[in-house]
Amino acid sequence: MFRLVLIAIFALLTVVGGVSLFSAVEQAAEPMEEQLKGRVQLSHKAYAAVADLRNAQLEAMVKDISDSEVQAYLAVLEGNRKGFLQLETDAFGRFPGEQRDERAGFIADQAEFLNTVTEDLAKRIEVARGAGAWKDQPRAEFVKQAREDFTSCIAIAVDHCMFEMTRSPLKDEVDSIRNSNRHGTRPDLVVVADSRGTGRADVDRPKWSKVDGFSEQFPLLRKAKSGRVVHDVVELSGKPYFVAAGPISDGGASIGTLMVGVALDGSLLAEESQTLGWKVSYLDGKKLIKTSLSEPRWEELLLNLPQRSEDPQLALVETDNLMAQVIPLKGAYSNQDVMAVLSADRTELLEPLEDIKAVVPLFSLFGFLVGVIIFITLIRHHTRPLVEIDSGIHEIITGNHDYEFKSDYSDKLWVSFAKSLNRMVGILQGRDLEEDDLEEYMGVVTRETAAVQVPDSFMDDDDDDEEEVA
Template identity: 20%
Template sequence: MTRPLFRQALGALALATPSERSSGPRGLISWASLRHSLTLRVTAAYVLFGLAILAGVATFAFYNGRAALERTTISGLTALAAEKEERIKGWFAQKTSEIETIAVSPYLVTGIPAVFSAGKNRAEGDAVRDRLNDFLSKVWLQTGRAFVSLYVLDPETGKVIVATNPSDLGKYREDRPVFLEGKKAAYVEGPYYSVPEGGPSIVFSAPVKEADGKLLGVVVGRADIAELQGIIERDTEGHSTDDNFIVNDAGLYVTQPRYILDQVTLRFGTQSPYLRQCLAGDSGVALTDDYRAVPVIAIYRWIPTRRFCLIAKVDQAEALEPILTFRNSILLLGLLGLVIASVIAVGLARSITRPIKELQAGVERLGRGERDVHLRERSQDELGLLAREFNHMAGALAAQEIELREQAQALQVVNAKLTGTNAELESENIERRRAESEVRTLNDELERRVLARTTELATVNHELEAFVYSVSHDLRAPLRHMDGFSQALVEDYGDKLDDGAKNFLSRIRNASVRMGRLIDDLLELSRVSRGQFEHADVDLSAIAQQIVDTLRQGEPARTVAVDIAPGAMAWASGRLMAVALENLLGNAWKFTAKNPAARISFGIAEQRGRPAYFVRDNGVGFDMAYVHKLFAPFQRLHRNEEFEGTGIGLATVSRIIHRHGGEVWIEAAVGQGTTVYFTLSGRTGEA
């Protein structure tokens, strides 16, 4: 029975690869052999038994202790959050009561009408305002500076007429909820991020009324956020990692979190999982990561009346520190016991497996090609019989190896010739297939790019044509209706409208005219950006003179010195160049309107090593720091009240010049005028 089994074992060993046979005794040890090793199995039995008992007890104790600590921490945080919520509600109620008390003060009820009755008497008006300012300042001091600033708004226009902070005077709040709602009853706006204040702000307002209910004004007070911060920081749970803060419905921090010092983060907020849940209108408990990516236990409460979230949290590492210490102790003791059990198990296993290891070493030596292997036959048991069979087999293998070596040498000669021929054929086939693959890949890529580009251009042209049609036919009709109906209201009901209504109608008509100009400019920009055009010899000087004559006819009362160099020729599209010069000369005419000695010139000059056309004026100019904005659509450097325009003209000029293969640039200085240079790819020069 032993001889066939042993021969099967050595046959399998002979099939091992040369690298396995040459790697030494360890090279033949695989995971499969270790898995069936008696030493490993005995050792694993001891270790797994102890590990199972330890894991069960430790897991039960750890999770029960952790759950108890979590419940205790959550209970404390919940009570703390409820207390903070009540204090915050009380703070808002107190501030609302204080602003209402100020609103019913006789000083405001009698003083505000006096401000308006003073009329144009500046001295009398200033005296009344000074008395009201003194009153507000005293109130501010008497209330312990509960409000950072106080001011009173005009009930009609929302203008600040009296303020403890002089910088607030004259400002308008007509579109703010604190004014619109404050005219009706006491109102709280915020918390919100205030750009002027550079941080969160909460504003309280209340109406100031006479005894008969007539609205005299709206008193507004900006609360001190530091008081709210004090409520949040007061009476924490005593943990070193406690953190309580308020976040408004826009996700911005109203009070200072403990671990966020970056002003950018405070302004734009963070999006922790529990914060997103709270801002969705929920209240609850979360065991998750906070804005520092640190695991925390967080209580979040949504306060709907004020539309903000109250967060109370503590780091899990601190809250669960006792149970984590217990877990580490259990793991340390378990590891020590595991090491001791492993040492005992290994000793027992080796006393059983040592003879088998000697036989295994002999087999490995035989597998590496050693034919002088001879095992000691120590006993007459199964292992002794296996050793004798092994020695017989080793002698037989030595004789067979000599015969096989002679046959192998003959085969090597034939194989060498065949290998050389096959290598040459394979190399030729590989090169041919590689070349064919590259050609197919290049053809496919070229076809794909051509198709994609053709589709893209067709889509862009279709969208551009649809846009031009919409602007031409759909946008003009509403503008004409707005302008016509506004004019009809002025003509038919002018005697029934007050000055404010007439002013609003005038604004509507002016806006309609500006919108019409913007549509015309957009259409012109669209036309110069598409389609083909014919090149011809164009006299730019003659075109410029015609444009200037038209400008003079539109404003015959203006005196402008115009210098147009004669014979400035170009190889370009006459239609497009007329549009470009009309925009450039129109800008020069417009921005010199405030200069009594206005001068405009057009000609050719040497710039950047080549001839360039220019349009120069001595108008208002601009700061060259903003020159990069000028050629983009809708970019303007002057307010519409100073100089009307749509911000499309220079963008149109830029596209026309670029379509001609040219370049355009501007040089200017504030108060010293502007010069626009441009070149064309065709012939440039004088006739």
């Protein structure tokens, strides 16, 4: 019974300890969540730095391309457009239909016009290339080749000329940027529109050209004509892009616009997530553009977004599993509702604590079992002498009067107890004890020792008593 009481007390202490540990772990989660909340609320500052870098890279690519040979070719094409169209009309008037070679011969005979055009182009190429402009190809050879190219493409159509003479230098420049990665990123989208807003060339679509009203589809292209680089998030061919658009100018006059973009895809999100240390998502209103969250998490996010407002501001979103900062991308021309969302999974943050909470009951149970085993072992160890002595007493009771209690215990108390029992049994059986054993057993000294220690005054009193008796 005594053991059961002790085990029950130990079990109660184990439960109290487990509950205390569980409570302490839960309390530790509160400051961690508060710290996470503070970090999320400041995450827009880091995102602003990433967005500024991205915009700067796009602007640098716009400037490089708009100052390249693309500008030289587009300036010649735009400046001589009327002459090209008149030459096309005359050639097709004389040799209509399939008589392409005849038209080419007629165009080649217009030496004065072609010489003017090719010389103008050569001068502009020299400016674009700078020093050593003709180190790879002599100037005369370039002029000759340009004359043949103009003759060939006008014989087909002026629009074909506009496409070929725009896309060829555009592709060369973009390939150079992509191969060198000199801007720290590579463009995924590069499109040129002429001064009338017609899409002329897409570097990655060889058959894309003469898209009337192209600039009307993207307000930032119209804005770029004013002479500055502007930014937006646009969708082209079903894909979203971060873009920058800027003018292509000649003598201060706009001769076209250029749009350069990086794809808003999984690769970009992975890069931004790694840089920022948060999960990154992009939304257009409540429509998901792209996210690095799992499907259950972004669905949870969409259900908890703040209400739309005319002047969207930073907003903190807290759900059961997420803590997120909504960052409106202001300044866009075609998408005022585009926003970035930086989020952290609260369950991932608290996962170590949840793991600890999960093992607290198991740890408590294990501790209880180990404690009980140790406790029982100690009890058995300390009560073994008592059990053996009790067994010896029963031996004597049953008639084994020669039984001798062993006294080789580590505890002096049990040693003394066993020896005392042995002496007691000896006395009861009438056996003589050694004097030293008797003294130790009785706990007194011998008479001789006592006489030495008796005071003289006590002995005198005894003599007086004897005289009175006499």
